[in-house]
Amino acid sequence: MKMSLRQLFAPALLAVALTPLAFTAQAGHHEGQGMDREAMMERMEERRQEVYQRAELSGEQQAALNEAHAEHREAVLxxxxxxQARVAEILSEQEQQALRDAMHEMHAEYRQEHGHGERGKRGHHDDSANEMDAEEAATE
Structure with a gap:
């Protein structure tokens, strides 16, 4: 069966559209972000629908992809x-916070060195990304 370019690139387009959803799962536990999270989820859903339309996916394909994404998201969560439970077994709350602080500092330094300005100190999604980095560093 011969695949069109559109069919070949549909998974890549979908991945690009869905990748930020991983960050929204992390961002939801921060206070004061409820409305921002809802707005971001809406934008992501709109983007996903646009990707589906551009890729000319059928309703059945869209439903199957949505189900696969939901299962993946649940597994990731x-x-x-x-x-997090494993990290909590290894490090105390104070040690975890020290690790997060060190990661925040290093991330801010990296962003500043590479021309990303002050946003790196406490950007809108930096906290969740840095927590993930800190947790990964704790296991290495």
Whole structure:
């Protein structure tokens, strides 16, 4: 069966559209972000629908992809919870906070060195990304 370019690139386009959803899962636990999270989720859903339309996916394909994404997201969230529990077994709350602080500092320094300005100190998604980095660093 011969695939069109559109069919070949549909998974890549979908991945690009869905990648930020991983960050929204992390961002939801920060106070004061409820409305921002909802708005971001809406924008992501709109983007996903646009990707589906551009790729000319059928309704059946869209539903199957949405189901696969939901299952993946659930698995990632469960794995993240397991990882956080493991980190909590290894480090005290104070040590975890020290690790997060060190990661924030290093991230800010990196962003400043590479011309990304002050946003790196406490950007809108930096906290969740840095927590993930800190957790990964704790396991290495």
């Amino acid at each position: 469960n794995l993240r919870e397991e990882h």
